[in-house]
Each structure stands twice: as C-alpha cells, then as structure tokens.
Amino acid sequence: MAISFRHEGTKTQKRKMILEIKNITKSFDGLKAVNDFSCSIEAGKIIGLIGPNGAGKTTLFNIISGFLSKDSGEIIFRGKNISDIPAYKIVSLGLSRTFQDLRLINQMPVIENVMMNFQFQPGESLINIYFKNRSSTLVERENRKRASALLKFAGIGEKADDLASNLSYGQQKLLSIVCCLAANPQILLLDEPVSGVQPVMIEKIFNMLNELKKEGKTIVIIEHDIDFISRISDKIIVMDEGKKIAEGLPEEIKSNREILEAYLS
Ligand SMILES: Nc1ncnc2c1ncn2[C@@H]1O[C@H](COP(=O)(O)OP(=O)(O)OP(=O)(O)O)[C@@H](O)[C@H]1O
Numbered sequence: 001m002a003i004s005f006r007h008e009g010t011k012t013q014k015r016k017m018i019l020e021i022k023n024i025t026k027s028f029d030g031l032k033a034v035n036d037f038s039c040s041i042e043a044g045k046i047i048g049l050i051g052p053n054g055a056g057k058t059t060l061f062n063i064i065s066g067f068l069s070k071d072s073g074e075i076i077f078r079g080k081n082i083s084d085i086p087a088y089k090i091v092s093l094g095l096s097r098t099f100q101d102l103r104l105i106n107q108m109p110v111i112e113n114v115m116m117n118f119q120f121q122p123g124e125s126l127i128n129i130y131f132k133n134r135s136s137t138l139v140e141r142e143n144r145k146r147a148s149a150l151l152k153f154a155g156i157g158e159k160a161d162d163l164a165s166n167l168s169y170g171q172q173k174l175l176s177i178v179c180c181l182a183a184n185p186q187i188l189l190l191d192e193p194v195s196g197v198q199p200v201m202i203e204k205i206f207n208m209l210n211e212l213k214k215e216g217k218t219i220v221i222i223e224h225d226i227d228f229i230s231r232i233s234d235k236i237i238v239m240d241e242g243k244k245i246a247e248g249l250p251e252e253i254k255s256n257r258e259i260l261e262a263y264l265s
C-alpha cells in the first residue's frame with residue numbers, strides 16, 4: 001500500500017488532471033518492471049518521479065509515450081484513452097518525452113536535430129524533391145526560425161550550427177529538452193534531465209523548466225538528484241520494484257524515513 005499524505009484527498013478530484021495512469025503492469029520474462037502502477041498528473045504542475053535503479057521509472061515513461069506496449073492498464077491523456085496509440089500519434093496529441101540516453105543525432109547540426117522534431121515539415125516527397133515549391137521553402141524557413149528561437153530560449157542559440165557532438169554533456173541535455181519542446185507538447189516527460197550535469201548547467205535547466213511551467217506546461221521529471229527534484233517539484237511520486245510506494249509534497253517525502261530508506265537502499 002502506497003504512503004499517501006492527508007492533502008491527497010477529495011480535493012484532488014476537483015483539480016484538472018492532464019494525465020491519468022491506471023493500473024499499469026508490464027513484465028519482462030516474469031519480472032514485473034511496472035506493477036499495478038496508478039497516478040494522476042495535475043495540469044500545469046511539475047511532478048518528480050523518483051526511485052532506485054531498476055524501479056521501473058523509464059519503463060513507465062516508455063509505456064506512457066507509446067514506445068513500449070503494456071500488459072494491462074490504461075493511460076488517459078486529456079480525457080482520451082491513448083493506451084494503444086503509436087508513439088508518433090501520441091506526440092501529435094501533445095505528449096513528448098526525452099530519453100535517458102539522449103538519442104541526439106551527433107553528426108547533425110544542433111538546429112537540424114531540433115527541426116526533425118517539428119510536427120509539420122515539407123519532407124522529402126518526390127514532389128518536393130523535383131519541384132521544390134515555394135510553400136515548402138517557406139515552411140522550412142519558418143521551422144528554422146522557430147528552432148533558432150527555441151535554442152535561444154534554452155541559452156544555446158549560438159551553438160545552432162555546431163554538430164550536436166560538439167556540445168558539452170549539459171548542453172546536450174538542454175538540446176534534448178529543446179527537441180522535446182519542438183513538438184509543442186502540453187506535457188513533457190523528462191528522463192534524468194540533470195544527471196551527470198555540472199551545477200551551473202543544472203541551474204540553467206532548473207530555470208528553463210520553471211519558465212516552461214509559467215507558460216502552462218506540465219512536466220514529469222525522473223531524477224536521482226533528490227535536492228534538485230525536491231526544489232523543482234510540486235509533488236513527488238516514489239516508485240520501487242514497479243509499484244508506487246509514496247506520493248506527497250517534497251518536504252513530506254524528504255522527511256519520511258521509511259521512504260528515504262526504501263529509496264536509498
Ligand atoms: N527491454 C527490456 N527487457 C528486459 N528487461 C527490461 C527491459 N527494460 C527494462 N527492463 C528491466 O525492468 C526493470 C526496470 O527498468 P527501468 O529501466 O524501467 O528502471 P529505472 O527505474 O528507469 O532505473 P534507472 O534509475 O537505473 O534508470 C529493470 O529490472 C530492468 O532491467
């Protein structure tokens with residue numbers, strides 16, 4: 001039974017939930033990586049998802065974003081059941097995610113990494129290749145402008161034409177968030193956005209995520225850095241062995257010995 005704190009009562013029902021995860025289970029060769037996991041994510045909030053290595057956090061993101069099929073359960077996004085919808089369609093509905101291993105195209109310029117994630121692009125259809133028309137050029141120009149603005153917003157505007165491989169690790173983490181933003185999502189799922197990143201860059205990422213929250217985005221962050229996650233989150237969900245073991249305000253989670261022992265063991 002998950003530990004939940006008193007304020008998580010009936011009031012929760014009245015708040016606007018953008019994402020509802022209902023009884024998700026996923027096994028790999030008999031191992032329950034996600035085990036009857038449920039939670040609701042309130043619109044416009046930053047939610048931290050913590051738990052020890054192998055707890056099932058990334059597997060849960062993979063299922064929500066359509067990269068992995070589940071064994072059972074349901075995912076409701078803005079009132080629509082997205083359980084069996086392919087990943088590319090889920091992005092177009094407004095849910096986008098980053099990957100723990102970044103998945104940038106290292107030998108491609110930074111700006112083109114961003115442009116690849118736009119929802120509308122002229123593409124390389126035969127018509128465009130042979131009759132590259134005015135409208136496709138205009139769309140490309142517009143996309144380049146938007147990508148450039150997003151990179152500036154992230155503070156790496158001057159790196160637009162560098163290869164992604166030339167960025168520092170922290171800048172690559174920022175770029176992966178920009179790529180996620182390029183799809184213009186309402187909710188972002190970020191898998192360890194600050195792990196392995198220097199303190200100065202952690203602050204930049206912290207500020208950028210708070211800016212996004214002010215703009216009304218909802219953000220779910222997986223992170224092992226308990227201080228970062230406590231500082232940035234409105235609420236924290238703790239996962240262990242595929243299950244939700246606790247849910248509460250950052251100060252409640254940080255001061256609960258039972259939770260910290262489970263988390264740190
Ligand atoms: N594709 C897969 N095939 C088999 N087992 C998998 C697969 N993906 C994950 N697992 C297993 O599922 C469990 C949960 O893994 P997951 O990557 O979701 O954990 P995590 O909480 O993200 O951990 P970390 O904090 O180390 O990133 C682990 O035991 C892992 O080995």
Ligand SMILES: [Mg+2]
Nearest residue numbers: 057058059100
């Ligand atoms: Mg993980």
